[in-house]
Every structure is written in structure tokens, then in C-alpha cells.
Amino acid sequence: MVLRALPKLHCMRENPGLSFGPLKSYFLLGKIQNEGQPAGNFINYFFGSTEYNVTNKCNITKDLGSSETIREVYNFKDNSFKFWFIGFLEGKGLFIITKSGDLEFKIVHSSQDAQILFFIKKKLGFGVVRIQDKIKNNHCYKVKDKNGLLKLISIINGNLFLNSNKEQFKLLLTAFNKKYETSIVYSENINKPNTLNTWLCGYTDAIGRFILTINNKPEENISANLSYILIQKNDNYDQIKYLAEILKGKIHSEFDLCNVTVHTTKLSIIIKYLNLYPLKTKKSIVYLNWKKSYLLIKNKKHLTNKELNLLIRYKKNLNRLERII
Known part of the structure; x- marks a missing residue:
């Protein structure tokens, strides 16, 4: 099932030429979700201060070796890129849970601009970039392995702004905890965006x-x-x-x-x-x-x-x- 990080963008009457491609339906935790829905959230952190420090408050009680918090496992310090990345994934990201319980995060983007996906992979240090669809001319950045997903969760948790994205992320987090027998606690973001952040x-x-x-x-x-x-x-x-x-x-x-x-x-x-x-x-x-x-x-x-x-x-x-x- 596909949990869209962002809602599908549709044509507005004032912009009839806008198109987002075909929709595909997936079984999603008891309801149907359309693939191709554009991410549509606005940041959770255009915090009122440029000194806002995003901490990773994801407590884990088992299966992380000597470390007990995600923050200790993966402390991503480049806040400028972090905030840009979260804004980008809120616009284009997909949280995916298959019927068999496999988990995946994906960003699909035009092959004409695939460089941005390689840029994301290089900055994060995990994930892969692949051709998504030759006919539609799309590439994708994806994260499927446990360690990559754990790092991704540490970046996202507590930093989502739109209600729809928060609910979808909760579903992925619940599935991750169940699959890997962890106890990562969902963190609510209480900050509002402003124009002092990326x-x-x-x-x-x-x-x-x-x-x-x-x-x-x-x-x-x-x-x-x-x-x-x-x-x-x-x-x-x-x-x-x-x-x-x-x-x-x-x-x-x-x-x-x-x-x-x-x-x-x-x-x-x-x-x-x-x-x-x-x-x-x-x-x-x-x-x-x-x-x-x-x-x-x-x-x-x-x-x-x-x-x-x-x-x-x-x-x-x-x-x-x-x-x-």
C-alpha cells in the first residue's frame, strides 16, 4: 500500500494545462490510496527562529545495539539541507507498505532532473537512485533497508507539518516497529513554518x-x-x-x-x-x-x-x- 507523503496536485481552473499523470490505486490499510498524488505539505519548521534545533526524539528500547536513541544512531547535522529535504519529500515523497509487510520510502522525479535525486543520495549517505519508468521518463530515490529507514525516520520524526503527512508517517512508523520489534516513539512537531528556513x-x-x-x-x-x-x-x-x-x-x-x-x-x-x-x-x-x-x-x-x-x-x-x- 502506498502512503503518500503529499496529496495529489490537481488541475486548477485557472491553470488547465497542469497535469500530474495517471493514477493507480493501492490497497491502503483498509482504504484506497491513489498513486501519483503529489506531496502537499508545508513545512513543519519554518520555525520562528533560525536557531531552531531539530532533535531526534525517537526512543528505541531494543535492537539498536549499545545505542538507545535514533539520535545516537544517526545525527544529521546539516540543518539547511535537512529542512530542504523534508520540504521536498513533503511535496513528492511516498511511504509504501506492501501487503507482505515490506517497507519503502520513495521519491519519484523527472529523469530530466534526476540530478536532484543523486544529490539527495549523496547528502544523506544512504538509499539508491534507479530508473522508475522509461516510458514516463521518471527516476526514483528509494530507501528499503532497515538501517536506511531507521536513519530516515530519525530525520523525519518530529519535523512534519501537514496533518496528512503526519498520519501517513505514523502508519509507516507503526509498521516499522512491528516488523523490526523496535519501540520508536512518534514525536509531534509543534513548530510553525516561516521564511527563515529552507x-x-x-x-x-x-x-x-x-x-x-x-x-x-x-x-x-x-x-x-x-x-x-x-x-x-x-x-x-x-x-x-x-x-x-x-x-x-x-x-x-x-x-x-x-x-x-x-x-x-x-x-x-x-x-x-x-x-x-x-x-x-x-x-x-x-x-x-x-x-x-x-x-x-x-x-x-x-x-x-x-x-x-x-x-x-x-x-x-x-x-x-x-x-x-
């Missing part, structure tokens, strides 16, 4: 969208608008509402989804944030074209023909890159 960078790398719309109809004034979008399930409405507040965005709920949209006049917060914490995937190229558009139209009421042509070129680049990445 979690939002990782989450944006996973599922953030940068949109440029141009109105150049002859009968109307030429105009352009930009937006930054995050989409989540309504299960996480309270967390998404909080994100909308810190990003000065608007929240919209429809069917089983809600989204945060930050429009042109409020984008300075996300621009400053991503200047401080640059994106790590090839989405950085999308962002670069989007940012050029922002600098071009900021505070301008009217666009010249030259500026309009530049925006059209940027928009074509955005559309092309989104299809690839």
Missing part, C-alpha cells in the same frame, strides 16, 4: 508553480500578471491558511483541494526568500524566467511593445520548461 525552498522545488499570464488583446490595455501557487488537500486547510498568512497570499478552496496564491503586488516576500534560499532543482530555470518577468512589470502600469515581446518570450520558456520538468 523548508519552503524544498517544498517549492517539489510542487510550487510560477505562473505568468499576459493580456494583449487589441481592444484592451496590455497587461501581465504573475502568481506563485501552492496546492494542498483540504485535510490540511488550517496549515495552508497559515501559509497564506505568512506569504501574504489568498487561499481558495474547491472540491477536496485548497491552494495558496500570491499575486504580483505581494510577491516581494517569496522573491526575497528565494534569493536567500535558491531552488536546487531545474525549477530554478523556471523561476529565473518568472523573476525576470517580475522585474520587468513591477510597478509598471503600461508595457511597451519591446517589454511585451520579452514577456511573451519568457512565457514560452515557462511553458516549455514546465512540460519538461
Whole structure:
């Protein structure tokens, strides 16, 4: 059964071209879960302080040799990467429990941008990267062995933000304890995100969208608008509402989804944030074209023909890159 770290992103009416591929159904602890559901959580740690220290409070009573805590087994000290990684996995990660009881963590990503998966493997020091699907042009990073899963749990436990991810992680943790006869205690994260941490960078790398719309109809004034979008399930409405507040965005709920949209006049917060914490995937190229558009139209009421042509070129680049990445 597949426990998605993040909910499936769906097409919004304002962005009908958005596609996330086919869905597959798996038997999931008594209910059906759709594969392909994008991760959709927002960090648990844009803590109000850059000095926030994530501790691994996973107590284990047996089967860890001389060590009694996961923290002693695996103390990952690179907080900047850790927070980025958790944000990324909350956007794209999969917690998998098979009918036979095998456990697996997986991140599926475009083969065009497979370098990010190798980067994750190198930084963490465990897991493997493989071709996931040649037809769909996907690679995956996966962790299946006991020691790798134990290290992964030590990083994740106590650091998840969205309710849906917390519940899914609990299921994996329960299955791990049962399979390996350990007693790892689930740790609740009580911190809220802010823009002083790399979690939002990782989450944006996973599922953030940068949109440029141009109105150049002859009968109307030429105009352009930009937006930054995050989409989540309504299960996480309270967390998404909080994100909308810190990003000065608007929240919209429809069917089983809600989204945060930050429009042109409020984008300075996300621009400053991503200047401080640059994106790590090839989405950085999308962002670069989007940012050029922002600098071009900021505070301008009217666009010249030259500026309009530049925006059209940027928009074509955005559309092309989104299809690839």
C-alpha cells in the first residue's frame, strides 16, 4: 500500500494545462490510496527562529545495539539541507507498505532532473537512485533497508507539518516497529513554518508553480500578471491558511483541494526568500524566467511593445520548461 507523503496536485481552473499523470490505486490499510498524488505539505519548521534545533526524539528500547536513541544512531547535522529535504519529500515523497509487510520510502522525479535525486543520495549517505519508468521518463530515490529507514525516520520524526503527512508517517512508523520489534516513539512537531528556513525552498522545488499570464488583446490595455501557487488537500486547510498568512497570499478552496496564491503586488516576500534560499532543482530555470518577468512589470502600469515581446518570450520558456520538468 502506498502512503503518500503529499496529496495529489490537481488541475486548477485557472491553470488547465497542469497535469500530474495517471493514477493507480493501492490497497491502503483498509482504504484506497491513489498513486501519483503529489506531496502537499508545508513545512513543519519554518520555525520562528533560525536557531531552531531539530532533535531526534525517537526512543528505541531494543535492537539498536549499545545505542538507545535514533539520535545516537544517526545525527544529521546539516540543518539547511535537512529542512530542504523534508520540504521536498513533503511535496513528492511516498511511504509504501506492501501487503507482505515490506517497507519503502520513495521519491519519484523527472529523469530530466534526476540530478536532484543523486544529490539527495549523496547528502544523506544512504538509499539508491534507479530508473522508475522509461516510458514516463521518471527516476526514483528509494530507501528499503532497515538501517536506511531507521536513519530516515530519525530525520523525519518530529519535523512534519501537514496533518496528512503526519498520519501517513505514523502508519509507516507503526509498521516499522512491528516488523523490526523496535519501540520508536512518534514525536509531534509543534513548530510553525516561516521564511527563515529552507523548508519552503524544498517544498517549492517539489510542487510550487510560477505562473505568468499576459493580456494583449487589441481592444484592451496590455497587461501581465504573475502568481506563485501552492496546492494542498483540504485535510490540511488550517496549515495552508497559515501559509497564506505568512506569504501574504489568498487561499481558495474547491472540491477536496485548497491552494495558496500570491499575486504580483505581494510577491516581494517569496522573491526575497528565494534569493536567500535558491531552488536546487531545474525549477530554478523556471523561476529565473518568472523573476525576470517580475522585474520587468513591477510597478509598471503600461508595457511597451519591446517589454511585451520579452514577456511573451519568457512565457514560452515557462511553458516549455514546465512540460519538461
